[in-house]
Amino acid sequence: MVDRTHKEKEGMSIDQLKTGIGDVPGHHGENWRLKTSPQLLVENAVMWRDKPALRKKRYGIWNTYSWQDYLDNVKYFSLGLISLGFKRNEKIVIVGDNDPEWWYCQMGAQSVGGVGVGVFIDCTPPEVKYFVQHSAATFAVAKDQEQCDKLLDIKHEILDVKKVIYWEPKGMRKYTDPWLIDFREVLQLGRQYEKSHPNAFEDMVKTGNVDDISCLAYTSGTTGLPKAAQLSYRTLIAWNYALWKYYPIYLGQDYFSFLCPAWAVDQILGFVGCLEQGLVVNFPESPSTVVEDAREISSVIELAGARMWEERYRNLFTRINDADWLKRTAYRVAMSIGRIYVERRQTNQLNLLCEALYKLADQLAFRSLRDRMGYVRSTVCLVAGAMMSPELFTFFQIVGIPLYTYYGITEAGFITMQQPGDIKRGSCGKVLPGREVKITGKENEVLVKADNAMMFSGYFRNEDATKSALQDGWYHTGDAGYIDHDGHFFFMDRISEMMALADGNKFSPTYIESELRCSQYIADAMVVGQGKDFVAALIQIDLKNVGQWAESKHIAYNTYVDLSQKAPVYELISLELKVINARIPERSRIKAFVNLHKEFDADEAEMTRTRKLRRAPLFEKYGEIIDGIYSEADMITVDTEVKYRDGRKGSVRAQVKAMRI
Amino acid sequence: MDPAGIYRTTYLDDMSIVRTKTQWTILISALILTVLAPFYLSKNLIDVMSLSCCILISTLGIQILTGYAGQISVGQAAFYGVGAYASAILVNDLGVPFIFSVFLSGLIAAAVGSAFGIPSLRLKGFYLVMATLAGQIIIIYLVSHMHFTGGMVGHKANYPSIGPLTFDTGPRLFWLNFSFLLLMTLMAKNIVRGRWGRAFIAVRDNDLAANVMGINVYRTKIFAFAVGCFFAGIGGSLAAHYTGMIHPTQFTLMDSIWYLGYIIIGGLSSITGCYFGVIFFVTIKEILTHLPVSAEMAQYILPITDVAFGVVIILILIFDPKGLNHRWELFKGYYRIWPLGYK
């Protein structure tokens, strides 16, 4: 690992970014190479020939691919694509897990001047059809038999897709459809193509321009159909620069890619960020081993949704609770010291005793906790997406994990970010340089203004949506928030989901829900109350933790439905709600709740792929329950229709209890 | 379970015994501490440590033979004796340089051992134990009645000397024995981790199934006896040159049984188990022999040590049947996942 000292020289200013001065290849902070990803790759392959670029874990061993291998694969794949008839500006849809092949396919397409379109791996065939048709993709890449089956189901509706390329051949021998082609065959085609057209690849890459569109990032579409934001290379580089400016990163450090590249995060960090900085992208063995692999790599930067951090906290908490007396007390003592230390640090009245005590607490529990969770070498961890409850945030601060919240949207990248040293409880930090934030209207909607280097290049094939969002340079985010006196931005909620009680008092359901998810017994929740006289919640209990609690109390239960309707479980949840209510402003406290008899599931369009609740379909699906809560009835019989993964329909009849607090 | 941030990019790297920097530092500092022992420990203690190095080497052998290959042998002391006598004869009578005589006597003991491996092919369980017991008695009888081994009078063995260096003082002998111990432990560790080690374990667990799987059970058992006795031979020859005078009564049946005791108390099928077993017994022996004893109790001292020994063995077997090494693994496991309850 090359250990370069971090030079504090002021990096490239924003306007330089626009005009592209300063193309000297360098590392952190000096100046950034304003090039398309394929061009960066070609350069890196020259500079760092056999240094590691990608790693994929197979059977416990991290197979390393050097920058030269990376270039060869991308080169032969892109030549293969050309020989199959892929043209400039065409779209290629990729659906699969985080594998080197995904990187090769996307970079291969981008070297031809094409655009990568990522799709979540757990999308159902109809959803995949929407993405392929909307992006008018001419090629598709599917990981394995499961994804190929999805594409084969909708083959008749996506006729302009010329070929489907798969890279996991397991089980594919029997598929004789010429429409499918193996990734290795495409490489083979690429090699033959190169024989007939020497250095066609190099010229093609040279023609690339930094303002070309690198990929389409679909918004999570909680309201209406997902829109495709076009992100150019320049935008991605600008966003990267805004992030890396504050943190020392060296050539050869490890980045762990586990979030699906359909999400904008990995497009920024995994592709452009790593190419610029020379970081090594590490891929997990399989989606189920992400936790252990993340721990082995202990990535330099980790950017994950609030939901991911909650889950980490919750399963860590259960494992500490199950520990014996000695470990539990050590943890409690360390936490109490940590809490005082963090409060003192925030109001900077730190004294020596406090420092020494924290050092002790660190040895006692936090150092090994960080090791267990795998944050030994992380320079910065960012939490994004829906709100994260301050309670949880302080926990990670105490344990010493460099976690900062940021506010950003797919269309404008990072807008505000917490800086180490000036952290305010519950805030998303100050506005980053080069961006302006304005709060307008009675729903105090957030407007963002930034020069076009840092903004997306409009929605693809959706001019009017771009116009309605981008009015005279100000982008209407559709989120509600406010900025306090010393410049800290506080995110409240999406406007469309802000609710108002019958007496007009407004409350933000996502904020309450993130507080609810803070309890170890609640996996998820949906807050209701629009136009009603008090706030209520549909609670989804956490099967593992509540199950464990039930076992310790010797409560016999069989299935999820059975456990959720048990009276003692209702008592438990109402206790939890009382604790959480204390942290919520008085008027929007939860007065009644129901334990849902089944889990929210993305398959039934109740959630988006990034686990955000889709309120419209949920309202109409659980209408009876919501009316039941407000109609003073305490037992509601409900018959919800359930869709199995392979499309079969089944229905679940259950008695659901409503309870007042 | 490796600490966070450690990832393996090659299989060799993945198989390494010493896996992290901290483990290297601990290992090296422990070695330095022991090598410097003669400077800060009493002379008597150094002698005890030198001798227990030889015993440890022989215990490694019995661990491979009984712990890994499952062939119970109650004759380890006899093969230890064979090694001792062979080395004494080679050096004193035939003038073979010490360094060759150590390995030669190891090979001789291995040859004798594999001869006793032959009955183990058809015998199982207690019949095998009886065969090795007979072996023990016969070897000791032969040794004490043959003329060239000096019969009941015993045989002299001069101090070991490699080239110009002669190891005659206590510390020098200790360093020689300790370096041999390290060499043999590494050898044992790699035999056990390699192909042969897996064959041994297969034969121990179910030799019928191992046979079906294609392991030549015949050759594996013979090799197990040979390796076990090779280690005993090396240990024996070092002990011979250390004590200077060897006598048939030093290699009795009780010593063989104590070897079994070491690996059972220490922990079966684990190299560190031998260390735990031997160190545990040597410390107990030291404590008991140096007890401040009043005059009239003196004549009772010997019986009391025997009773104490028996009680200690039984207590350990009852409270920790898997041996001290198992207890050590549990301890390590507990603190590796500190403060969590389970991984």
Next chain:
Amino acid sequence: MNVLMQALLDGICIGAIYGLGAMGLVVIQKSSGVFNLAQGMLMMVGGFIAGSLSVNMSLPMWAAAVLCMLAMALIGLIINFLVMRPLAGESPFTQIMATVGLMSILYGIVMAIWGTLPYIYPTEIIPIENIEIGVVLLSPSYLNGLIIAVVACIVLSLYYRKSREGTAMRATSEDEELAASVGIRVTKVLQLTWIIGSICAGLAGILFGMLGSVNYMMGEIGLMAIIPVFVFGGLESFVGALLAGFIVGVVNMLAGTYLEVTFPGITNVVPLVLMLTILIFKPYGLFGEERIERV
């Protein structure tokens, strides 16, 4: 010629005594699958108890023998309760090591209580005079040994073959868990085994003592003597143990009279050499049955 006859007859009697000791081993092996290395020491303890009862307290020999058997029963009970029951579920290997511990404890106790001075028994258990058959003289102690050993063998084998408890013992040694599930009190069975085993050891100890004297070396020599008999007998059968005893006894006596003069100390090695050669040809001993092994 009559020297040979004398050696043969003496060999048979001494062999019977070895057989009795081996029977103790067979009882314990048959019911708990453990080869009791401390059997020799148990014999020595029995010998010393009988010795101190008959010599110090000058009890008649048969009374001393009965009392000694009671004492041995008690010792067997204690051993089983303190050592063997906690180790019930462990591998036989560990249990054998426990018997090694026992061996060391018993040796220590004997040295502490009785020290090194030997005991010589005043009379025999069954008072009978010498019997001459033709030219051969049979001393009472030899005859005692033969009679008691044969009687013990008959009693034990009948007990094991026919009675309910006997079959239960054989069942327990095969599969403790299964035996428990059928209703057999596994712990009681183990207890009974160690009691019978210890009584046999005690008796054998007394008879051994009669041959010469009861001394602290008897533990080791005793063990060396009964092991070949136990192995020949095939670990499982009492009749086998007795017959094997006769063979070893005879071989010992022959070696003693003819070979001892040329190779000193050969007598206790010859049976072991014999055992080794026998094992190579008949891996389950003369009378043992093949163990059924299913993978």
Next chain:
Amino acid sequence: MLLVIQNLEVVYNDVIWVLKGVSMEIPEKGMVCLLGANGAGKSTTLKAISGVLKLEWGEITGGFIEFDGKRINSLKPQEIAEMGIIQCFEGRRLFKHLTTEENLRMGGYLLTSNAEVRLRLEMVYHYFPRLVELRDRISGYLSGGEQQMMIIGRALMARPKIMLLDEPSLGLAPLMVKEILKVIQKINQEEQVAILLVEQNTKAALAITNYGFVMENGRTVLDGESEKLKVNEDIKEFYLGLTQIGSRKSFKDTKFYKRRKRWLA
């Protein structure tokens, strides 16, 4: 209810948490089956009932087992056997070196009078005529089917109120399995003996029993009448191998990825 198990928890050498809340009820003279994949904890449940856990360093750390109203989870195996709970272990465990007759006698170890032993021996030979000429053969050398018959016979010898059968059909030919299960049904009807049948052969088990429980990693996840279980979606998919259209699953179109199981009772 003859036998009630409430929220049973079992831990092996105080580390491995095997059962985490098993609840079952078996009526008088009931015929109940217990389904579940390997390692779901079926055999451990039976061993917990018959009290032999202690010999395998297992202990009941939670919940309780009631037989005829009396708590039995802390009794010794012998006392449980006396109450009439007899178990046939998995994998046809028998006293290899004893003859068939001796094995059966061991089954009747608790019977007091010899007359009763002979009486029950006749009954066993009535149910299993095949055993008559095998009386004196060492049981280690019997065939699989004969051994299974002998084991059930041995269980019958002990005047059982309930028999816990652990996979009697293991490794037997289909014909033999039918025969054995038919005899078990006959015993249940004629001798009024309750049967708790642990079985991998789900089709056969559901055919002869009237109530069933399904266990999954240490917990009873589903229970119901055998008819209801036969119809349940997930049972059909995961235990009976029938695809959605109810036909037999053909192995030609198996996917290399697996559908997630969802217990939506």
